[in-house]
């Protein structure tokens with residue numbers, strides 16, 4: 001990016017945010033072009049990433065560049081400015097669906113090899129693993145994370161509170177987690193004294209040494225090793241199923257199979273097998289022949305048995321029904337369609353699913369479509385306990401009150417694939433019992449565990465420079481917002497004990513006068529924060545990577561009703577910036593609604609906030625004063641949009657995403673026309689402001705007239721761009737008015 005031509009890169013992703021982009025990006029480009037700022041786009045959708053991985057299967061005309069790799073390189077440049085919308089972190093069923101869709105459209109990429117055996121299949125699996133799960137965010141997040149609700153958004157939520165379910169002190173809802181045999185119980189941690197490499201090795205009982213991975217490490221880097229016992233996990237599931245059945249409450253499993261793309265599908269698969277114990281005992285061999293993979297959920301069983309003769313299929317279906325009847329009632333993802341919590345590993349993603357349950361007064365949907373008390377099973381104890389603490393607090397104090405509650409911004413340790421979220425390439429399902437150990441270049445054993453077949457063994461890395469930057473960001477945010485900051489760190493956990501030492505050291509780099517900093521273990525930090533929150537006081541949570549993810553859905557969903565309204569900034573360690581839009585995901589349900597009734601309820605507030613911050617960054621970096629004017633007026637327009645309640649509504653026939661974008665354009669143009677710092681810009685936008693205001697009724701009528709009918713986007717993962725654009729820009733008057741600028 002040169003000073004003359006500042007560029008903002010806007011990502012094209014998937015599902016609802018991509019649809020919203022079809023309407024919003026033309027507006028943004030129209031406005032920024034007036035200040036000589038180019039907004040380019042970079043397609044990192046799951047479908048495009050698949051195509052980019054397989055040029056050797058495509059014709060010249062079908063090939064696409066590897067945009068994600070390109071963006072990954074740019075994150076190391078100081079003038080990079082990326083707006084990152086949420087994208088699908090694909091499960092295996094989603095990846096297979098995307099592949100089928102692409103093949104049906106003539107892109108003859110290879111089928112996803114579900115049970116790779118041959119060398120060629122293993123190679124394909126390895127190529128596909130680059131696209132599976134959370135494959136985008138870890139590449140781009142070359143900085144730590146700063147997520148918060150801007151004051152205007154918080155004020156709006158206080159004036160216009162969302163509904164909250166009631167909490168009763170008698171609620172039986174609770175969180176269940178493992179007390180032994182999980183990663184927490186076995187963790188060991190060391191800090192590297194100098195640059196070097198370590199090997200992850202498995203030593204079998206007959207002395208054979210299998211090298212599973214070699215990991216280069218930098219001086220000061222923290223490396224942890226830990227395992228989860230399969231036997232302990234399965235025993236835990238059996239106990240929790242029995243307890244839920246006895247207590248007559250729902251059973252629900254909450255994991256993060258997207259980010260923890262190696263370990264959590266396995267953890268999920270064991271739940272499926274323990275729940276349907278008799279089914280898998282009876283048909284284990286047949287299921288294996290059919291290629292059923294329980295890690296992909298019951299959807300895999302239902303899909304694979306389709307190939308069987310009808311009478312066998314019917315018998316299996318009856319056994320599945322019996323399985324459901326014998327076990328506790330499962331929480332439902334979609335009770336109308338019979339989709340349960342164990343259907344697919346990515347339907348219930350813990351960061352969004354637990355807050356939704358807590359917001360609903362501790363209830364999830366039962367098979368009859370009614371809200372019921374629930375046992376929320378989160379096997380790993382490391383972070384599950386924070387939810388139990390919040391649930392206990394709600395039972396005592398009642399539901400949170402969005403009109404008075406304080407706010408909890410987050411500063412998250414995320415840079416350079418920190419901690420568990422960077423561990424998937426260092427996670428192994430153990431195939432033979434033995435000693436799993438981490439050995440340095442001199443042959444010294446740094447950490448070791450006795451493991452059994454099926455145990456999940458992993459290492460996690462955290463770079464020293466990332467920790468230092470994180471501490472700096474925490475102090476900066478605490479000072480700038482005059483808010484106490486709490487490091488959520490547990491001294492009993494070996495990794496976090498190492499972090500505490502580093503935090504205490506790096507805090508000394510800063511002037512802490514007038515800044516309030518605490519270090520507390522997770523449960524105490526939660527309690528401290530909640531005691532303040534109900535008194536209207538704000539508290540910054542300074543956390544590792546997983547709690548960054550969990551807390552930036554949890555608190556915003558209580559405070560604002562959704563994490564889509566968060567400002568989510570990643571100041572890159574090498575000087576560039578990424579502005580994520582909100583802290584939530586790509587809202588698949590919203591696409592279903594659009595397709596069924598041409599109403600999109602995606603709220604682009606996250607995009608508006610990110611765009612303003614991105615423009616401000618352009619102004620700071622390039623000295624372009626018009627960029628700052630665009631940023632300031634965009635924030636004004638966003639504030640007015642909130643005040644005038646022009647956010648998308650949930651139901652068909654009401655204002656939706658497209659109408660909301662129209663109002664943003666109107667208010668932004670009006671604010672630009674009204675500002676006095678740059679007469680040229682004001683003159684440029686005055687006619688647009690007038691034209692949009694004059695045509696408000698016509699445009700809204702044109703936008704609303706299309707609602708109520710199904711629409712065809714010709715695909716899901718690789719929908720037709722022209723069709724999406726036509727659907728998302730249905731007002732000829734609005735389009736022509738923008739084009740005239």
Ligand SMILES: NC(=O)C1=CN([C@@H]2O[C@H](COP(=O)(O)OP(=O)(O)OC[C@H]3O[C@@H](n4cnc5c(N)ncnc54)[C@H](OP(=O)(O)O)[C@@H]3O)[C@@H](O)[C@H]2O)C=CC1
Pocket residue numbers: 085086087088089090137258348349352353562563564580582583584585586587588589590601602603604606
């Ligand atoms: N940064 C990223 O790239 C992220 C990507 N993901 C990916 O997103 C997908 C879905 O994840 P999931 O766990 O279901 O979480 P989501 O956040 O996508 O969805 C949960 C619910 O949040 C609400 N929601 C979220 N964003 C918006 C918005 N902008 N406007 C209006 N409502 C919103 C919707 O509620 P309602 O139905 O009530 O309207 C939605 O059903 C997965 O593929 C996941 O991997 C998830 C998190 C972050």
Ligand SMILES: O=C(O)CCC(=O)C(=O)O
Pocket residue numbers: 089133134135137138258259351548549552583584
């Ligand atoms: O990358 C993903 O899969 C999810 C990211 C996420 O949930 C977050 O950063 O809050």
Ligand SMILES: [Mg+2]
Pocket residue numbers: 351352549550553583584
């Ligand atoms: Mg998240």
